[in-house]
Amino acid sequence: MPSQSSTTHxxxxxxxxxxxxxxxxxxxxxxxxxxxxxxxxxxxxxxRGEFPCRVLPIGRTTRVVTASLLRVLESGEPEYNTASSASTKAS
Structure with missing residues (x-):
């Protein structure tokens, strides 16, 4: 098992x-x-719509928005897909 210090860097x-x-x-x-x-x-x-950062359903795949993932990793605050829910209701 690698030491903790080597994985940190x-x-x-x-x-x-x-x-x-x-x-x-x-x-x-x-x-x-x-x-x-x-x-x-x-x-x-x-x-369930509870992944901690923004996701994009693209056809049969789902992709995670890297900028959203970085904001969540750095702030510790989840960033759910509320924008996609609003656009679905507007359609």
């Missing part, structure tokens, strides 16, 4: 690394790892 899910290497959207699986959640728990939260 090279954490692939740190906000700095995410900002430098991820594109505008990410997979639910990658976002789940960044939050320390399991894949199944993350998809359950997405289905």
């Amino acid at each position: 090279h954490d692939p899910f740190s906000p700095e690394h995410i900002r430098a290497t991820w594109s505008g959207t990410a997979s639910v699986e990658d976002a789940a790892q960044a939050f320390g959640l399991s894949r199944s728990k993350s998809y359950d939260l997405v289905r």
Whole structure:
């Protein structure tokens, strides 16, 4: 098992690394790892509209908005999909 100090400096899910290497959207699986959640728990939260950051349903896939994920990681405050709910009601 790697030591805690070695993972801190090279954490692939740190906000700095995410900002430098991820594109505008990410997979639910990658976002789940960044939050320390399991894949199944993350998809359950997405289905219930309770995933801690904004998600975009695109066809049969769901993508996580990287900027939203970073805001949540840095602030600790969840950012749910309230905008998508409002646009659905307006249609």
